[in-house]
Amino acid sequence: MTPPYLLFDVGGTDIKSALSDDAGNLMGIRRVPTRRGTANPAESLVDQLHGLGAELLAETPSVRPEAVGLLVCGIVDEAQGLGVFSANLGWRDAPLREMTSNAFALPVGFGHDVSTAGAAELQFGAGAALGTKVRNAVMLVIGTGIAAALFVDGRPLSAGGYAGELGHSAVPGGFECPCGAHGCLETIGSAGAIAKRYSLASGTPVRGAREVLEAMNAGDPIAARIWNEAIEAVSFSIAQLCASIAPEVVIIGGGLAQAGEALLEPLRRSVRGKLSYHREPLIVPAQLGEDAGLRGAFLKAKEARGAGA
Numbered sequence: 001m002t003p004p005y006l007l008f009d010v011g012g013t014d015i016k017s018a019l020s021d022d023a024g025n026l027m028g029i030r031r032v033p034t035r036r037g038t039a040n041p042a043e044s045l046v047d048q049l050h051g052l053g054a055e056l057l058a059e060t061p062s063v064r065p066e067a068v069g070l071l072v073c074g075i076v077d078e079a080q081g082l083g084v085f086s087a088n089l090g091w092r093d094a095p096l097r098e099m100t101s102n103a104f105a106l107p108v109g110f111g112h113d114v115s116t117a118g119a120a121e122l123q124f125g126a127g128a129a130l131g132t133k134v135r136n137a138v139m140l141v142i143g144t145g146i147a148a149a150l151f152v153d154g155r156p157l158s159a160g161g162y163a164g165e166l167g168h169s170a171v172p173g174g175f176e177c178p179c180g181a182h183g184c185l186e187t188i189g190s191a192g193a194i195a196k197r198y199s200l201a202s203g204t205p206v207r208g209a210r211e212v213l214e215a216m217n218a219g220d221p222i223a224a225r226i227w228n229e230a231i232e233a234v235s236f237s238i239a240q241l242c243a244s245i246a247p248e249v250v251i252i253g254g255g256l257a258q259a260g261e262a263l264l265e266p267l268r269r270s271v272r273g274k275l276s277y278h279r280e281p282l283i284v285p286a287q288l289g290e291d292a293g294l295r296g297a298f299l300k301a302k303e304a305r306g307a308g309a
């Protein structure tokens, strides 16, 4: 297997790690909880990555890694190699690329988890399935919260890590958000919000949005109202993107995307209803699932190896 890459996708709750070959085939995928609550979160993360890397390599002693791909959540400055801020994990302006590179003595390709997963979807997943090179796209990850990655004229839009915070942009009907703002999209349009709002409104606690969808299909009017309000809110945000960056494709990922056409069909209709002369985007499901981040980390690692060679 040459040349091998060590890949890490660091989220607020868990870290996925794997090795890959030069074609991006993943091996030894594992998932462990992200160490939290330590005094120095950046050092603690790099220490944990080093341990995970050692475990992966111990399983395949013949492998000599040539580069690392590292994705982290939060606000990420890819150009500077900085974890600018993570509300979940607690670092501020942490030079994660350099720290990781020192720990492994290898070049490190560094990126934002959602942005890089979006790039992988475009290259290997939903984008590849369209058969044409998509230059303007949005990846919308709808789960507990809502995160987005934006691609404009063939490039990811980063803006120092601050672009794509669609989940924390106000929409009509939105509510008080833990981030401190009012009306954020994820307070009404996320899977987490759908479950929470339904539990409150119906008095029947549910674990997730899937149960709300089932209740709606069984004729529950409260479930239908909350589901439709979520779709209306997400379509509002997509329509604004149509006017601002005009994506050709919107890729929907995250837990809510498992609803498939029950989500996508009314979402397309609702977006269409808000557009006039704008370019209407295709709205398609993500295809890489949970491995999108690791596939993206592979792209970053390959880039870093090329740059270091």
Ligand SMILES: [Zn+2]
Binding pocket: 167, 168, 169, 177, 178, 179, 180, 181, 184
């Ligand atoms: Zn917010």
